[in-house]
Amino acid sequence: MxxxxxxxxxxxxxxxxxxSPWWQSDDFVAVHYAQDAGRAxxxxxxxxxxxxxxxxxxxxxITSSFWLDQALGGPFPPLSHASNVLAHALxxxxxxxxxxxxxxxxxxxxxxxxxxxxxxxxxxxxxAVGRVDSHTTVWCxxxxxVALRGADRREAxxxxxxxxxxxxxxxxxxxxxxxxxxxLAAAARSPASSLATRLRDGAGLALGAWLxxxxxxxxxxWALGRFGGYDAAPFDVPAMARGLxxxxxxxxxxxxxxxxxxxxxxxxxxxxxxxxLPVAAAIVLTAARRPxxxxxxxxxxxxxxxxxxxxxxxxxxxxTLRLQYLPSVALVGVVAAAGRWPVVAVxxxxxxxxxxxxxxxxxxxxxxxxxxxxxxxxxxxxxxDPMFVAGLPHARKRGGAVQLHFGVDRMLQPPFTAxxxxxxxxxxxxxxxSAFRLELVDGAPAALPRGSTWVFHGAxxxxxxxxxxxxxxxxVAGIDGGVVDLTxxxxxxxxxxxxxxxxxxxxxxxxxxxxxxxxxxxxxxxxVCRDHAPADAQDGALDFRAWFAGDxxxxxxxxxxxxxxxxxxxxxxxxxxxxxxxxxxxxxxxSIDAAGAFAPTHCARRMFVLRFDHGFVGWLRVAQGR
Numbered sequence: 197m198x199x200x201x202x203x204x205x206x207x208x209x210x211x212x213x214x215x216s217p218w219w220q221s222d223d224f225v226a227v228h229y230a231q232d233a234g235r236a237x238x239x240x241x242x243x244x245x246x247x248x249x250x251x252x253x254x255x256x257x258i259t260s261s262f263w264l265d266q267a268l269g270g271p272f273p274p275l276s277h278a279s280n281v282l283a284h285a286l287x288x289x290x291x292x293x294x295x296x297x298x299x300x301x302x303x304x305x306x307x308x309x310x311x312x313x314x315x316x317x318x319x320x321x322x323x324a325v326g327r328v329d330s331h332t333t334v335w336c337x338x339x340x341x342v343a344l345r346g347a348d349r350r351e352a353x354x355x356x357x358x359x360x361x362x363x364x365x366x367x368x369x370x371x372x373x374x375x376x377x378x379x380l381a382a383a384a385r386s387p388a389s390s391l392a393t394r395l396r397d398g399a400g401l402a403l404g405a406w407l408x409x410x411x412x413x414x415x416x417x418w419a420l421g422r423f424g425g426y427d428a429a430p431f432d433v434p435a436m437a438r439g440l441x442x443x444x445x446x447x448x449x450x451x452x453x454x455x456x457x458x459x460x461x462x463x464x465x466x467x468x469x470x471x472x473l474p475v476a477a478a479i480v481l482t483a484a485r486r487p488x489x490x491x492x493x494x495x496x497x498x499x500x501x502x503x504x505x506x507x508x509x510x511x512x513x514x515x516t517l518r519l520q521y522l523p524s525v526a527l528v529g530v531v532a533a534a535g536r537w538p539v540v541a542v543x544x545x546x547x548x549x550x551x552x553x554x555x556x557x558x559x560x561x562x563x564x565x566x567x568x569x570x571x572x573x574x575x576x577x578x579x580x581d582p583m584f585v586a587g588l589p590h591a592r593k594r595g596g597a598v599q600l601h602f603g604v605d606r607m608l609q610p611p612f613t614a615x616x617x618x619x620x621x622x623x624x625x626x627x628x629x630s631a632f633r634l635e636l637v638d639g640a641p642a643a644l645p646r647g648s649t650w651v652f653h654g655a656x657x658x659x660x661x662x663x664x665x666x667x668x669x670x671x672v673a674g675i676d677g678g679v680v681d682l683t684x685x686x687x688x689x690x691x692x693x694x695x696x697x698x699x700x701x702x703x704x705x706x707x708x709x710x711x712x713x714x715x716x717x718x719x720x721x722x723x724v725c726r727d728h729a730p731a732d733a734q735d736g737a738l739d740f741r742a743w744f745a746g747d748x749x750x751x752x753x754x755x756x757x758x759x760x761x762x763x764x765x766x767x768x769x770x771x772x773x774x775x776x777x778x779x780x781x782x783x784x785x786x787s788i789d790a791a792g793a794f795a796p797t798h799c800a801r802r803m804f805v806l807r808f809d810h811g812f813v814g815w816l817r818v819a820q821g822r
Contacts, residue, residue: 198301201292201308205285208312211550212284212321214277215558218565222325224612225603225773227271230262231611237263240366241419247772252424254416257366258328271611276324283330284321288312290337295529297344297385298489306539307532311525315450315549318596319518322557328368329521335364336374336522339405343378346401347385357404365412369425370503370522375409378402380496425503432509439508440501446517447524448475450549453514454594457548471549474541478534490530497526514596553596560597563589566655567600568607574658575608575615580648582618582780583608584715586641586661587652590627605717605775620780622649624755625719625766631756632722632794634713637662644715646780646803670785670798674700678804679778682740684811690741691819700783701729702736702798707785710738711794712753714763714806715780716770723763724794726750727785736785745819757792764816771812778807 219227229245230236236259238246244253261279269275292308299307320329339360346353357378364371383398399406416423446453449472456467483490500523501508507516532539567588574583588600600607600621608617622641624631634641642664643649649661680698690697702710707727714721728747729737739747744764746752753763771777780803786796 197293197296198305201289201301201305204288204292204305204308204312207309208285208288209281211313212281212317214274214281214322215554216562216565217273217277217322217324218561218568219271219273220323220560220564221598221601222603223276223323224606226259226262226325227266227276227611228603228606228609230259231266231271233263233267236260243420243424245773251772252420252422253369254419254424255328255367257363258325258331258368261327261331262324266611273324276327277322280321280324280327280330283327283334284312284317287330287333287337290334290341291525291528293341294337294344294381294525295532297348297381299529299533302536303532303539304529306536307529310532310539310542310546311528313543313546313550314447314524314528315454315546315553316447316517316524317521318553318557319515319598320521322561323518323598326518329370329518332364332367332371333522333525335360335367336371336377337525339364339374340378340381343382343402343405344385347382347398352401352403354404354407357402358408359404361405361408362412365408370500370519372409372425373499373502375402375405376499377496378405380492380499384492435509436505439511442511443508443517443520445472446511446514447520447527448472450546450553453517453596454549454552457552471545474538474545475531478531478538478542481534481538482530486533489533493526493530497523500526514594515591515598517596556592556594557597560592560599563655564599567652568612570652570656570658571608571619572613572615574650575613575617579617579650582620582647584620584622584641584644584647584649585652585658586622586650588621588623602718603773609775618647618776620715620717621719622651622715623719625716625721625770626756626761628756628758628761630758630761632711632724632754634720634722635664635796637664644780644782644803645801664799667784667796667799670705670783670800671703672700672783672800672802672804673703674698675804678802680740680781680804680806682806682812683809684815687812687815687819695741697739697741699728699740700738702738702783702785704735705785705798706734706736707797708787709785709794710736711784711786711796712738712743713782713784714767715782716767717774718770721755721763721766722794723753723755724788725753726788738783764819767808768813768816771808772810777809777812778805780804781806 239259240256244255265276288308291311292304295307296304320326339357342353342356361374364374379398379402382401383394386394386397388394388397451468451471456464504519507519510516531542590601591598604621605619608619624633640651641661643661650658651661652658689695709724709726711722711724725743727736728739728742743753754761755763755766782803783800784796785798786794788794
């Protein structure tokens with residue numbers, strides 16, 4: 197390796213060094229969970245974060261790395277973000293080392309430089325939890341480099357390759373294809389003439405990786421009860437193919453999702469097209485000069501994206517681009533093989549998207565930090581518990597920088613504060629436009645009849661909400677101690693059509709419909725359903741079996757006007773990941789107009805709690821016959 201390759205990690209460090217970093221989204225979950233060493237190390241023999249059902253992830257090295265961060269410096273955002281940047285810097289060097297086996301030194305350096313500065317890497321580097329990509333990629337690339345050295349020496353580096361593959365497999369599911377990647381890399385260096393012989397040679401040289409996979413798979417099964425990984429989406433080949441084309445376009449022309457600066461003389465489409473030309477020209481040049489290299493690189497890319505292929509149909513969401521962090525290594529060499537000037541043109545095309553993306557991330561982190569500090573102040577000043585807070589942003593407008601999207605119930609818990617409060621985001625849990633929303637008072641949510649309700653008017657201005665317009669009280673009967681039991685035993689009992697189930701009644705009020713708003717940590721579900729009382733009853737009723745599954749006269753409760761926005765599926769994440777799956781609820785009675793909008797006529801002046809447990813997802817599978 198030429199000594200000047202060491203400029204690559206230095207450039208990556210300067211370009212990505214964290215500026216005003218803060219926690220975002222899942223970071224709060226990871227830091228809160230990993231503050232306890234016992235929990236962190238329990239992930240070696242169980243699912244990540246102890247989540248039993250929804251996501252079967254086995255990532256013990258990631259969880260333990262968050263524990264190590266806190267052991268070294270407490271819950272200190274710069275430390276955790278610096279860990280990601282250091283990993284990225286090392287990976288940039290390793291990318292050049294991989295491509296040095298197939299390109300001249302200058303072009304291999306350019307491949308590493310191009311990969312180091314790709315704007316699409318933002319989520320893997322600037323998001324502390326993004327280390328599932330940045331840390332895993334170090335293990336994977338080191339393993340590929342070792343396999344390539346073994347191929348050059350005609351010796352199988354079994355112990356080293358075994359250890360590196362185990363490290364990768366203990367970090368993220370994307371490493372399940374690492375043995376195949378190591379095999380392809382070693383096969384590409386084989387002197388054999390036939391493809392079958394090359395692959396056989398490559399598999400022998402990658403033996404250590406295959407052995408690690410053979411041992412880790414049964415261990416994953418033992419720890420998780422299944423192989424685990426992302427839930428498989430329907431195998432829609434046309435949708436995945438369209439998504440693949442879109443993803444490749446966003447990787448090569450990030451201006452498509454970052455957007456062009458304001459005030460430019462030509463239409464945005466002209467700038468986007470121009471920004472895509474350098475990558476397209478470089479690929480055409482390489483395909484003409486070295487078609488085998490281009491073909492093998494693209495095949496390697498397809499192998500690398502296999503574990504996350506189910507996300508391809510969601511390619512319009514910039515947040516999914518971080519899943520291309522490792523696979524994109526296979527593509528940058530194709531561009532770099534075109535030579536110095538095509539790569540310079542590509543880097544120029546990447547310049548504005550990179551600057552804009554970094555600026556957006558810095559602004560997002562500063563806003564999130566200001567919001568979090570305001571919440572910490574109110575909690576320290578004795579804000580009534582629980583706190584329902586409106587104005588917590590999911591992400592920046594471009595969508596590339598996540599903010600307070602997930603895990604907000606940890607924001608007012610140790611290790612972030614000693615003044616513990618239950619925190620609920622006062623916003624729809626579903627981000628779709630069709631999700632039902634509660635009415636606003638002067639453009640802001642009304643105060644709820646429990647704890648305290650707060651509204652952010654800008655990141656630095658947190659005020660208490662005003663009471664809602666008075667409606668007649670809705671009396672509610674059938675609640676034992678203010679809690680409705682929907683734990684697994686109670687849910688199992690209501691599976692038979694005539695089984696026992698919780699039923700609430702509204703004495704003296706018989707309305708067309710009910711709106712039951714369920715407040716979870718990350719947002720509320722404003723669920724609407726028809727009244728469940730018999731036709732001749734004087735009092736209204738809310739039957740929780742019918743709320744989940746319908747009662748023959750009406751469909752299940754909906755949380756939105758879309759085709760299948762039923763309440764059961766929407767509760768899967770909150771019942772699994774919220775700190776306490778006991779959700780405060782507000783019940784209203786009213787009518788539904790021809791357009792499907794709910795108009796309240798009565799509102800209960802006391803909230804009650806729906807108490808679930810972490811067995812809900814398993815029950816839902818049984819109820820749906822899965």
